[in-house]
Amino acid sequence: MQKLFDEVASLDKRCYEEFFLSEDILMEHAADGMAEYIRNKFEKNSKVIIVCGSGNNGADGIALARLLHVDYDVSVFYAKKPVSKMAFLQQKRAYAVGVKESAELESCDVLVDAIVGTGFSGEFSEELIGIIQKMNMLKAFKIACDVPSGYKFIADITLTMGALKKSMFLDSSKEFVGGIKVLDLGVSRHVYEKQSNYKLLDLDDLKLPLRVKKDSHKGSYGHLAVASGQKSGASIMSALSALRFGSGLVTLVGFEKIEIPHMLMYSHEVPKNTTALALGMGLGEEFSAQELEKFLDNSLPLIADADIFHMKAVLDILKRDEVVLTPHAKEFISLLKRAEIAEITVDELQKERFKYVEMFCKKYPHVTLLLKGANVIIGRGDEIFVNPHGTSALAKGGSGDVLSGLIGALLAQGYCALEAAINGSLTHVKLALNYGGADFSLTPDDLINEISRL
CATH class of the missing domain: 3.40.50.10260 (YjeF N-terminal domain)
Incomplete structure (x- = not known):
């Protein structure tokens, strides 16, 4: 750093x-x-x-x-x-x-x-x-x-x-x-x-969830429950990303009958042995307020993304101890408004990204924020980290769902929220940089496949 x-x-x-x-x-x-x-x-x-x-x-x-x-x-x-x-x-x-x-x-x-x-x-x-x-x-x-x-x-x-x-x-x-x-x-x-509370992340700062314990089983590496909503493809991509990144078990939690890859599990409720949650990717309006409340009726570490930033429930999520939020610019301005921090446009945010990240982290010092962009900003309390290694290859639908899965996998395996955000973000850009094809051709499946070659 x-x-x-x-x-x-x-x-x-x-x-x-x-x-x-x-x-x-x-x-x-x-x-x-x-x-x-x-x-x-x-x-x-x-x-x-x-x-x-x-x-x-x-x-x-x-x-x-x-x-x-x-x-x-x-x-x-x-x-x-x-x-x-x-x-x-x-x-x-x-x-x-x-x-x-x-x-x-x-x-x-x-x-x-x-x-x-x-x-x-x-x-x-x-x-x-x-x-x-x-x-x-x-x-x-x-x-x-x-x-x-x-x-x-x-x-x-x-x-x-x-x-x-x-x-x-x-x-x-x-x-x-x-x-x-x-x-x-x-x-x-x-x-x-x-001394500075602002740090620039280097790719060498990445700490992968390597398995060093020989006497272990699938339960040793956590269980991630991923909310599966209206656009189930997003949650499936997150779940596959998490499984490939070391989570011992991954379950999709939803209320509709969908076809899922054979290596994933499906349930109508959060499994009892769950160690972390992932919520928001493709959620849409699939979950009722009661179903969402039931999904969140625990104190498990949580990665929240996408649609959840436009919902009232995000204010309850902000009360949790171990939570990572991963909004892009439009979602972040919605969050700032809902949290009564600022009412601004995307252009205003982009001119002063650091300022608004600081404002959010001051009001919610226990929450880990990852603001997506060309240069990712990660903040918790008075600590701010910048990941400058992003590439335009990641500017494609589904890339963020893969990131959510990476962070969710680390939370499930016991990383604290800040460590999960930092290492998930560094992994995300490294997968894109390692991809051997043309930058415009990168897909979420390519990112997930690249995990095995880290």
Whole structure:
């Protein structure tokens, strides 16, 4: 796991006050880190254009030009003329060694965006938007310095300074950041960073439900009861996913006669030896209020998804001790309204996903929330985790039902709600990443089949 931060100005200030490093030293390390990346990836004499703004992000870019000068065909294009003290100083140094200016944007091997960084607020001028649009159209390997400017520049990689920023992991940012690499600023990243309740999940954080106990039987690995409603296919996919992911027994609980795979069981009530519940996938209006109440008349760990977020019963679910909620954006705004937290649109949510996850977790600190999206956000109490490894291959009906089954299987096997959400989510994306076919061809069955190859 890696730490995430709202801002890094306070971390920079700590470097000045506690480690006696100057702004100049931090900037030189930032530029050197970018230069090292370019030297390792591109041959000498490659053409590099660095587009610089008027502030310290532009100053980073000018310093980079000085470091690459002579070994590379490097030039600086000024989107805005230097204004900050450091930008003036770096420009003076660059002129002294002979770095050239570029009067226009043109084809190159490497294009570096150093217009604005994380400190920027406000709107871009039409002229600046036009420059970034032209940058995006150029055929070059594109590098963002610290963050893509205004999250409008489409980078192949973002070389970010000191630490990871939360803004880089909004769904709307995913199109722009590309790969991400953190550069040190004169001290180890572990020294530079402070405590943070926000964490970025790595695929290596995944803990699979491996069977290490030799003296065991099917009852040793839990029993998941899955509510089977109006669209029974969704609950069947969840159940198959759970069975494949280690749950010893899986029972569909419903009130209609349906055909089910032979390895699953079917019942009209929650079996007595059930260790966890899964509810909501394809539920529709199949369950009456009394039947739903009966299904929930226990204190078992629960994964809740889909239709349940539009029902009154979700408020009772919020009272449970071990519960994982897995809404997508539209379902989450319904939940926020029903819980009297906020009444917002999907667009408003997508702009401030972290804010609304925090609001929900503050009101319900015992509930584990998994907000689906391009970057999954998992929250419980004051701890927030981001899974950035999602892929558009998962944008297909049934993918979420498989995720519910994965989480349900872990709950049934004794994982706590937060562990089940984190490991279920990491497994979900890993299944998609491991799939060998075309991304558009991935189906829920493919995901379930991939479980056996983890």
